[in-house]
Amino acid sequence: MPAYDFPEDLRAAQLALHQTRTAYEEYAAILPWSAEPMPGWESEKQLHTTYQSGKPDSPGYGEDGLLA
Structure with missing residues (x-):
């Protein structure tokens, strides 16, 4: 198996x-x-x-787009 010397970057x-x-x-x-x-x-x-789908209530995101 050949080993390749990839550039560090x-x-x-x-x-x-x-x-x-x-x-x-x-x-x-x-x-x-x-x-x-x-x-x-x-x-x-x-x-x-047997699969039953559903989702819990979603509080949404806050004003800044992050968690409320």
């Missing part, structure tokens, strides 16, 4: 990309599902499946 950029993506996913996981306050909902169970 390319390796640093790739690491920064992975760190940024991880930070984005962590932040997105705590955001409400709606930017504006909205009531939650729950669907009826569908025939031939």
Whole structure:
């Protein structure tokens, strides 16, 4: 298996990309599902499946676009 000697700036950029993506996913996981306050909902169970979808109430984002 050949070993490639990638330039250090390319390796640093790739690491920064992975760190940024991880930070984005962590932040997105705590955001409400709606930017504006909205009531939650729950669907009826569908025939031939155990999946039942729904969402809790969403408080929306704050004035600055962050969490309320």
